[in-house]
Amino acid sequence: MEKASYLKQNNKIPLLLLPGTLCNEKLWEHQIAYLADIAAIQVGDLTQDNTIEDMASSVLDKAPETFALAGLSLGGIVAIEIMRQAPERVTQLALLDTNPRSPTCAQIEAWNKFIQMSKEGKFTSITKDYLMPGLIRQSSQNSSLSQTIIDMAEEVGPEAMERQMTALMHRLDAFKILPSIKCPVSVMVGLEDSVCxxxxxxxxxxxxxxxxxxxxxxxxxxxxxxxxMEVSRKLKEWLQQNSLKGA
Incomplete structure (x- = not known):
């Protein structure tokens, strides 16, 4: 079904959201509520596969025929792979805090360390003591937001984390895919993002x-x-502007 006819019949844009490592639908909680009036939203599951290619394939198996796509961090990496596997199905793309490059030696060393910690029963410490400083700005540390992030990690769990970090370690450089992307793309990044x-x-x-x-x-x-609020507002602008172009 063409996007224009979908919009005419349902008045909502099919939107697929992809979370980052150790994240789930809570990463998008505000956006899901804020965009509910214009978007039919689905959150992809990136916890079951240990390669970026298989994550993308699994997401596509459950996705609408055509859809808008937004991914953050790991979700953005998977979104770029989706643009390689099935570009004709994506009507518009948003990449948030995303690194298209292959991993560095330092990143691989860190992920191997975290996988070993997880196997030794130290999973809870990974997010709380190691990852947190890089996930949110300094002024947000030690707040309820930190607890939300810890809760997400616990819900994702150690086995899924190991699969996700294995996928990240072995991912290919996606840079060559970027020039082939034809749909409208919104790139967003936190000003204080030290990871990407x-x-x-x-x-x-x-x-x-x-x-x-x-x-x-x-x-x-x-x-x-x-x-x-700022991310939700920008995503709504992105959805509305590009849906009008395609309608």
Whole structure:
């Protein structure tokens, strides 16, 4: 079914949201509520596979025929892979706090350390003591937001974390896919993101033909949680502008 006819019959845009590592639908809680009037929303499951390619394939198996797609961090990496596997199914794309490059030696070393910690029964410590400083801005630390992030990690669990980090360690450089993306693309990044800093998003915009950059102030890596209202507002603008173009 063409997007225009879908909009005419249902008055809502099919939207697929992909969370980051150790995250679930809580990462998008504000956006799901804020966009509910214009979007029929589904959150993809990135916990069952241990390669980026299989994650993308699993998401596509459960996705609508055509859909808008937004992913943050790991979700953004999977979203780019979806653009390789089935670009004709994606009507518009949003990449939040995303690194298209293959991992560094330091990242691989850290992920191996975390997998070993998990196997030794120290899973809870990984997010709380190691990851948290890089996930949200300094002023958000030691708040209820930190507890939300810890809760998400516990819900995802150690086995899924090991699969996700294995997928990240073995992912290929997706940079060559970017110039082939034809749909409208919104690239967003938290100004205080130290995991995928602003320059990475600048690089995305330079390589993706029909793209634009939004730098989200007062936000770190998990920008949809750190400054949820701004991210929700920008996603609504992205959905509305591009759905009107396609209608």
């Amino acid at each position: 800093p602003v320059e990475m998003s600048n690089e995305l915009v330079r390589e993706i033909p029909n793209s634009q950059l939004t730098i989200v102030k007062d936000a770190g890596h998990l920008s949809s949680l750190d400054n949820p």
